Amino acid sequence: MSTDAFSDFVLGADVAFMDTRDVLVVSPTSDGISVDLEEQLSNSRLDTWFAAQGVKKLVVATGFIARSRAGTATTLKRNGSDFSATIMGALLRSSHITIWTDVDGVYSADPRKVPEAVCLPSMTYHEAWEMSYFGANVLHPRTTLPAMKYHIPITIRNFFNQPSPGTRISDLASDLEFHKGKATVKGFATIDNVTLINVEGTGMVGVPGIASRIFSSVRDAGINVIMISQASSEQSICFAVRGSDGEQAANVLSERFAESISAGRVSAVQVIPRCCVLAAVGQGMVARKGVAATMMGALAKANVNIKAIAQGSSEYNITVLIDQVDSERALRAVHSRFYLSDVPIGVGIVGPGLIGGTLIAQLREQRVQLKKEFGIDLRLLGIASSGKMLLRETGVDLDTWREDLENKSVPCDLDQFGAFLSSHYIPNRVIVDCTASDAPASKYIDWMQQGIHVVTPNKKLGSGPLEQYQAVRRMQREGYIHFFYEGTVGAGLPVMGTLKHLLETGDKIIKIEGILSGTLSYIFNTFGDGRPFSEVVGDAKSRGYTEPDPRDDLNGTDVARKVAILARECGMMLELGSIPVESLVPEPLRAVSSSAEYMARLPDFDAEMDTKLREAEASGECLRYVGVVDAKAGSGSVELRRYPKSHPFAQLQGSDNIISFTTARYFKQSLIIRGPGAGADVTAAGVFSDLLRLAAYLGAPS
Structure with a gap:
């Protein structure tokens, strides 16, 4: 032995x-x-x-x-x-x-x-x-x-x-x-491939012995009942059995209640195959409020439909019956809600360029601290560039994502990208659009309809066609889906948040005026040092402050988009095309074929800008390129203006942005926000701030 x-x-x-x-x-x-x-x-x-x-x-x-x-x-x-x-x-x-x-x-x-x-x-x-x-x-x-x-x-x-x-x-x-007295949910388990049997009828109400007849019949057939759920109105009793026993259970009950079915007292013995029993187990659940609500909420956010619910008064377990196809996703959803963190959020990033890549680096640096101190688990599930995308069920490796995107990706399909996020088991999902493209912006409404929140510094939706903008905002209000866009104006500066706070607390906006372009801020903060305008533009381009083609900055369209976003936030439904824009690109150079040709010919037009500068200086003023929202007139504009050298706009340095809010409360002295308004670090930080704001809305501690 x-x-x-x-x-x-x-x-x-x-x-x-x-x-x-x-x-x-x-x-x-x-x-x-x-x-x-x-x-x-x-x-x-x-x-x-x-x-x-x-x-x-x-x-x-x-x-x-x-x-x-x-x-x-x-x-x-x-x-x-x-x-x-x-x-x-x-x-x-x-x-x-x-x-x-x-x-x-x-x-x-x-x-x-x-x-x-x-x-x-x-x-x-x-x-x-x-x-x-x-x-x-x-x-x-x-x-x-x-x-x-x-x-x-x-x-x-x-x-x-x-x-x-x-x-x-x-x-x-x-x-x-x-566990130091802390009540807790211990675990989750499933019983796969079960069949739900539903017996219902108005003739069952108040009739003693119905449940006994049902379950004695099933017992006599040697069939084990896994879970039972009964409506308080007594009109229906449903229970789950092994999938292999479903047909036999239905036949036994149909035979036992044949007379009642014929008389209409029992309307039907319904068989619902291919189901799954999901249970949350924890003896401490009785002392913890909201366990059932948290579990149901996690399943709802994972788009899992519940067919039946059972819970004993001892609250050792909470059991739900769902479709078999949802088994694994549901199990992961409830587990992530109780075990990963208080607020798990699955993140998809569209546009892993300068801003998106910087955001990923910031996520990597802060992820452990956020989870440990605030219970926020930001898990990057997907990355999409213009040509390829990387999707990972358990999360993208934040250390090797560039190599993985290059070598383990599939062709980009934004519809498939959204479908992957929407079907993921993590109950909260958000797509962060870090592009300046129209394509992702056109998908916002589809993504939001799938239960996906949207965070973006992309100005295309906020300043785009009014009908599309209003549809997204309507979805935001009616669907309890969040849409955050702090980074669209002022990069990481709290411009949109401040404006929302003023409006929500009942203040009345009279005028918003600001230097809203880091590029044009640098150009006009520098112009006046003795160099001609074309040389200052060339300097800004060499420092990386301008777009590859400086005309994309100097034509004022970017500032106009920001004016449209601010105006719409104030309730002024302006179309981008209705905002007059003073372009700084000379008329003869607007159609030239290349950036190089533009830069080569720009010195020919220095005299006009030099004249404007001398006239301003002669009056003790300076030139500033500003966007203006005139709430009283219901209009917006983008123009080159002169300001006294004592004005806050004249004190600006480098590529900083500055925004002035004149309101009913801030009338004698405007509310001023000033700071870096461009750059990957601050823009990504603004997007990150929106992600944390989303987490707070979803229940994270402040």
């Missing part, structure tokens, strides 16, 4: 071999599936064994076997080896029982379905029972009974990973002490 042989090889120890058939006496249960321990008789035999063997430091005993009352050798049935351990631990009144196996312990969910599943450090006996019922790899409920009777903790450990502490299964008091 292997156990006997093993005891022979335990050298240097005071060891004895025990054949448990000499000690354990069991009797079969009424259903014949398991056995019950004859504890008094077994205790007596154990005393006899120790009297014969003497006290030993180590006893090596056989598992799985025992004897009946008649003395016949028998087994302990299902999970007999583990059952042997807990029986012996109980008979010996051990302080602890350790069961060695090939897994690290009990997981919060099936790690094959949920890669983020964690090994639970502690759980109660009742929680272990519930997890086992729903198919988790835990001790069988009967296995824990002997230990539970004497409050002996059981630890499941991995023989092949001995440094792992495993999972400790104990009574509620010990578990609460381990």
